[in-house]
Amino acid sequence: MSLWNWLNEIFKYLGWFKKSGKIVFLGLDNAGKTTLLKRLKDDKLFQSSPTSHPTSEELILDDLYLTAYDLGGHKQVRKVWKEYLPVVDAIIFIIDVCDSERFNEARIELDALIADEQLLNCPILILGNKIDKKNALGEFDIRKIFNLYGRTTGQEKNKKTRPIELFMCSIKKREGYGDGLRWISQYF
Numbered sequence: 001m002s003l004w005n006w007l008n009e010i011f012k013y014l015g016w017f018k019k020s021g022k023i024v025f026l027g028l029d030n031a032g033k034t035t036l037l038k039r040l041k042d043d044k045l046f047q048s049s050p051t052s053h054p055t056s057e058e059l060i061l062d063d064l065y066l067t068a069y070d071l072g073g074h075k076q077v078r079k080v081w082k083e084y085l086p087v088v089d090a091i092i093f094i095i096d097v098c099d100s101e102r103f104n105e106a107r108i109e110l111d112a113l114i115a116d117e118q119l120l121n122c123p124i125l126i127l128g129n130k131i132d133k134k135n136a137l138g139e140f141d142i143r144k145i146f147n148l149y150g151r152t153t154g155q156e157k158n159k160k161t162r163p164i165e166l167f168m169c170s171i172k173k174r175e176g177y178g179d180g181l182r183w184i185s186q187y188f
Helices: 003-014 033-042 077-087 100-115 139-145 177-185
Strands: 019-026 055-061 064-070 090-096 124-129 164-168
Touching (some): 019 033, 033 055, 033 064, 090 100, 090 177, 124 177, 139 164
16 A cells, blocks of 8 residues: 555544545546646646546545546547446536537537436536637537536535536636536535
């Protein structure tokens, strides 16, 4: 057992984390899933090769201890998503807001997650990533294209309905995703 894992086990045992859970990063390939995971883990930005197999990282965000899974986004890899979904407490779905040619493909995947009956109580944070690029679509357009009007629950905690919300962000510039993570952490 690594020192990191050993310390985390001690922290959990002593109750130093008020909340813990499992979260999964989903979205099409090149949306920013691995980049966000590495940014949260090591606060480093790097170009990664496409995720070929599921990976996990242990994250500490304020008083929240998370096991985060990055499952990849290639079409072949998306077939294994369902194997992980029954054991997660929340989903982060990342959309590349510059890749308009693949919006329909991303919308189909997001709609399938929202419609999945085994996930009816699982909060979904949608991150519209890459807002720092010139050809990025804005929040209004993303909500319209992804049919999010009337489906999202707002950025305040809402216990009456399944929480789904969109936050626009730039993982590269460290903008917006922090608000989304604070929002979803309310549901652990």
